[in-house]
Amino acid sequence: MALEPDDLARLEALIDARLAHQAAARRRRWWPRLTVLALLLLAGGWWSLRTAQDWLAARDDEFRETKLAYQRELARNQAWQATREAAAKASHYQGRRTPAEHEAALMNQALSLMAEQERLKTKWKDLNFEDPQALETLSDDLSSILGQGLGTITQVMLRSSDPAHNTRDERIRQEAAGEVLTPEKAGDLPISKP
Numbered sequence: 001m002a003l004e005p006d007d008l009a010r011l012e013a014l015i016d017a018r019l020a021h022q023a024a025a026r027r028r029r030w031w032p033r034l035t036v037l038a039l040l041l042l043a044g045g046w047w048s049l050r051t052a053q054d055w056l057a058a059r060d061d062e063f064r065e066t067k068l069a070y071q072r073e074l075a076r077n078q079a080w081q082a083t084r085e086a087a088a089k090a091s092h093y094q095g096r097r098t099p100a101e102h103e104a105a106l107m108n109q110a111l112s113l114m115a116e117q118e119r120l121k122t123k124w125k126d127l128n129f130e131d132p133q134a135l136e137t138l139s140d141d142l143s144s145i146l147g148q149g150l151g152t153i154t155q156v157m158l159r160s161s162d163p164a165h166n167t168r169d170e171r172i173r174q175e176a177a178g179e180v181l182t183p184e185k186a187g188d189l190p191i192s193k194p
Helices: 005-076 078-091 099-124 132-161 168-176
Strands: none
Touching: 005 078, 005 132, 005 168, 078 132, 099 132
């Protein structure tokens, strides 16, 4: 039994209507899912940000406690004071610089170190490793680069542990604990005046 063209047209229209209805139902079901997914993503992002902030705050507190413990020991321990003074001299630490001057000097040192490394790489390209004089030159160059890099790191450490550059919160905590570190208490400790 063959279908008439009108019957085929009605059947196609019925199938098209049914498919359109199913597609509309699928779209309606996706909106709540997408809304829930968006809310979950927002909540997850907020939670991740909050967790990261808490983690950073905990690391900041740990560093602050380490810094204050270092300063307490530094005030008592003459060997630590001598070590700090020697490191300050070796690295050419200048604690009286403003934060901007200190950061600018560190930036220049890092750029200088990179430029020097590139210059030495070119110099070493044709180095004769059989020549003892060339190996001595190489050793001196490596020592110079290492000294520059360690000097920059040492300046950062000296600055971050310098009692003259404690934050207001750190000074309050020291005062509350009766641990105010002054040049008089520290003896010959190289403490910078801000």
